[in-house]
Amino acid sequence: MGECPICAARVDVAGDAIAGELLVCADCGAELELIATAPVELAEAPTAEEDWGQ
C-alpha cells in the first residue's frame, strides 16, 4: 500500500510490483510511478507519452 503524492489517498500496490511500474490513483486519477518498493514510494509520473525522445 502506497500513498498518492498528489492527494494523499491510499494507492493499492501489488505485492510483486516492481520499481518503475505505473499506477493510477483511484482517488484523483493521477498517474503515479512506483519509485521504490521497500518501502513503497510513489511519485507523479511524467506526463509525456511513450513516444517522447524520438
Ligand SMILES: [Zn+2]
Ligand atoms: Zn491521488
